[in-house]
Amino acid sequence: MDLSAINPVLLFASLMVAATPVLIAAIGELVVERAGVLNLGVEGMMITGAICGFAAAVTTGSPLVGFIAAAAGGAGLSLLFALLTQVALANQVASGLALTLFGLGLSALFGQNYVGLKPPPTARLDIPVLSDLPVVGRIVFGHDPVVYFGLLLLVAVWAFLKFTRAGLVLRAVGENHTAAHALGYKVVRIRVLAILFGGACAGLGGAYISLVRVPQWTEGMTGGAGWIALALVVFASWKPWRVLLGAWLFGGVTVLQLNLQAAGLEIRAEYLSMSPYLVTILVLVIMSGHRSGSPGSLGRTFHASQ
Amino acid sequence: MHMKKRTFLAGAASAIGVSAFGTVSAMAQDKKVKVGFIYVGPVNDGGWSQHHHESALAMVKALGEDKVELVEQDNVPEGPDAERAMTQMALNGCDIIFATSFGYMDPAMNVAKKFPKVKFEHATGYKTADNMACYSARxxxxxxxxxxxxxxxxxxxxxxxxxxxxxxxxxxxxxxxxxxxxxxxxxxxxxxxxxxxxxxxxxxxxxxxxxxxxxxxxxxxxxxxxxxxxxxxxxxxxxxxxxxxxxxxxxxxxxxxxxxDNWAPYYEERVKAVADGSWETHNVWEGLSTGxxxxxxxxxxxxxxxxxxxxxxxxxxxxxxxxxxxxxxxxxxxxxxxxxxxxxxxxxxxxxxxxxxxxxxxxxx
Structure with missing residues (x-):
């Protein structure tokens, strides 16, 4: 085994890239769940975002337009979920699962003509001097803009939930929708907005996979990242910073296990390959302890008559 | 989470209609050979599955659309789902089924036992039976x-x-x-x-x-x-x-x-063999020499x-x-x-x- 082949700086830089899609999707889902809605359709919205973003970027030649289209695509699909669960009062679990299946099929259909194409490259940030600094340069200043966007989004969501009045209302709706309704808050409207935000985030996360991380279009290319994002939210006890920790752990172990395999570590490759899932869940479960902290109205259907 | 998508090519829809009304196909003079293909990935993956799919299309083109009917299903996971997909194809009247991934070997064997008249061809494996052949490339x-x-x-x-x-x-x-x-x-x-x-x-x-x-x-x-x-x-x-x-x-x-991977000549040869009744099981392994x-x-x-x-x-x-x-x-x-x-x-x-x-x-x- 030759561990010296592993460069810790590059490892950390790669970890941030590998974590970004799940991180962005998980932040969106966190807001949705804090509003009391369980949307299991993250995978479907991610893959829809992946193809919408890819198609738009290839057509216009601009990655930025691609990411905007991805957010719109993800939000568009989530609107369907919002209609089903908030207006038609359908079961959230069933609707979410249906959304995933629908998204996978829809994206495969849209994607037929985009196979084998290359998207325009998303430029890495290149700040003179700063990006050339040893260690810090590559880790802190050497990424594409989406990585920073993901981190900013996390800070923004954390601050929104913790410090703003709107954030408090959103949490109130999630904790007890009847009480929130009695206080005069528009439960359905707030939830629909949260669902749309979640959809847009999932779409962005998906587009990051198809436009930056891979970058190309293949059916089913999100490969379960949406389910990881969902699991992260739960195991992170609905707390933004723990979502970041979970995403980095997941990304970190994913990248690390590849590095260890490539360096010829004498551990069976099967164990290494399942390690990202095991380690992430284990750490977050231990951290969350006995307090589950799930929003009180999570997954429950709300109707003003109740 | 796997999503299964059925990709039926043009003639397939009418084919189901034909087999549903048995009398129609019995009256037909030249019975078409109905060929089933299952793929592990999407048919546009740019690699393995796509080339099996393209070879299948080339086979149909070479033998003529009036002679061959193609039924395809992609994104079939290796395991019990594959068994289900192949059983469905056999029930729908396929004469020969190509299982184009290593992990389809045991499922294909199981289905082959149940449908002794249907021919099975498994890619890259090593198990054979009277109605199951395997083929691979070096x-x-x-x-x-x-x-x-x-x-x-x-x-x-x-x-x-x-x-x-x-x-x-x-x-x-x-x-x-x-x-x-x-x-x-x-x-x-x-x-x-x-x-x-x-x-x-x-x-x-x-x-x-x-x-x-x-x-x-x-x-x-x-x-x-x-x-x-x-x-x-x-x-x-x-x-x-x-x-x-x-x-x-x-x-x-x-x-x-x-x-x-150039499978088309092999597919052509094997489907032709089914059409003229000369199909026999075998285990072939061809490489650069045969193309x-x-x-x-x-x-x-x-x-x-x-x-x-x-x-x-x-x-x-x-x-x-x-x-x-x-x-x-x-x-x-x-x-x-x-x-x-x-x-x-x-x-x-x-x-x-x-x-x-x-x-x-x-x-x-």
Whole structure:
């Protein structure tokens, strides 16, 4: 085994890239769940975002337009979920699962003509001097803009939930929708907005996979990242910073296990390959302890008559 | 989460109608041969599944749409789902079913037992029955060419290998490319990453990037997508090879050559055999000599003398003058596998689960 082949700086830089899609999707889902809605359709919205973003970027030649289209695509699909669960009062679990299946099929259909194409490259940030600094340069200043966007989004969501009045209302709706309704808050409207935000985030996360991380279009290319994002939210006890920790752990172990395999570590490759899932869940479960902290109205259907 | 999508080609819908009204098909003068195909990935994966699909279309074109009816299903997971998909095809009146991934072997065998009149053809496996044949290609012959080019062209002497699922076919590929890279460049080292999947572009991209970060400047892949080539392109001075398909869109660099699977002639021959009643089970393994394995254009990114060397080897393997597994070769633990001048027999190759001497790590089981 030759561990010296592993460069810790590059490892950390790669970890941030590998974590970004799940991180962005998980932040969106966190807001949705804090509003009391369980949307299991993250995978479907991610893959829809992946193809919408890819198609738009290839057509216009601009990655930025691609990411905007991805957010719109993800939000568009989530609107369907919002209609089903908030207006038609359908079961959230069933609707979410249906959304995933629908998204996978829809994206495969849209994607037929985009196979084998290359998207325009998303430029890495290149700040003179700063990006050339040893260690810090590559880790802190050497990424594409989406990585920073993901981190900013996390800070923004954390601050929104913790410090703003709107954030408090959103949490109130999630904790007890009847009480929130009695206080005069528009439960359905707030939830629909949260669902749309979640959809847009999932779409962005998906587009990051198809436009930056891979970058190309293949059916089913999100490969379960949406389910990881969902699991992260739960195991992170609905707390933004723990979502970041979970995403980095997941990304970190994913990248690390590849590095260890490539360096010829004498551990069976099967164990290494399942390690990202095991380690992430284990750490977050231990951290969350006995307090589950799930929003009180999570997954429950709300109707003003109740 | 897997999503199963049924891809029925044009005639298939009407075919169901025909079989639903048995009298119609009984009255028909020339009965069409109904051919089923199942694929492990989407038919547009750019690699393995796409080339089976394109070969199937070529077969239909060659034999005539009035003679053959094609039913296809892609994204069929290996395991019980495959059994269900093939049972459905058999029930719908398929005369012959091609199962085009290694993991379909036992499911195909189970379905074959239930439908003794339906013929089954399984790709890259080794089990046969009276109504189940298997066919495979000697991809390791192509890997010998790749290994030679890789060994000559690496400047860091580190070659990365993205391995898919631990089955003999993949292990043969690693051994063959390593032996030939080592032969032309004794300093060469291989780093192997196992992904346990045939197709997952995100994982493939991560694996390729990891290998490149560890200093590999040649990436060999046994997974089906073009993601590793995209990573090689982004990294700049890294080369790779097309896998299963030509992947020519990445030529002349990073894709400097490719191994192409050409199944069409075989499909044509076998479907014809079903039509005239001469189909019999067999276990065939063809390579460069019959054209089932082809080497795609070697681009100008490869120095002329290396290209010449590769072409000479293609000729030698095609003519039978050279076998990629010729002794002296030792197993990883140092024990003798093949003595000087000895050539590996097909039985050993078919069940190959060991690395040759010099490779690091273990073959997962």
């Amino acid at each position: 991809f390791y012959e192509g890997r010998a060419i790749e290994g030679t080019i890789a060994g000559r062209m690496t400047t860091t002497n580190k070659i990365g290998y993205i391995a898919a699922v631990p089955i003999p076919e993949v292990v043969r590929g690693i051994n063959s490319s390593y032996i030939h890279a080592k032969k032309v460049n004794p300093d060469v080292e291989f780093s192997v990453i196992w992904l346990f999947t045939w197709l997952d572009p995100a994982k493939e991209a991560d694996a390729a990037r990891t290998l490149i970060e560890q200093g590999c400047d040649v990436i060999l892949q046994h997974t089906d997508s073009t993601a590793p080539l995209a990573a090689a392109q982004a990294a700049g001075n890294v080369i790779g090879f097309g896998q299963a398909g030509d992947m020519i869109e990445y030529a002349p660099k990073p894709r400097v050559a490719s191994i192409i 089932m394995v082809k080497i795609g254009e070697i681009t100008d990114a490869v120095p002329a003398e290396v290209k010449k060397e590769a072409e000479d080897m293609i000729a030698a393997i095609s003519s039978g003058a050279y076998h990629p597994f010729t002794g002296p070769l030792n197993k990883q633990d140092g024990s003798v596998w093949l003595k000087e001048g000895e050539v590996a027999d097909d039985g050993t190759l078919a069940g190959m689960t060991f690395y040759v001497e010099g490779l690091k790590g273990d073959v997962p089981s």
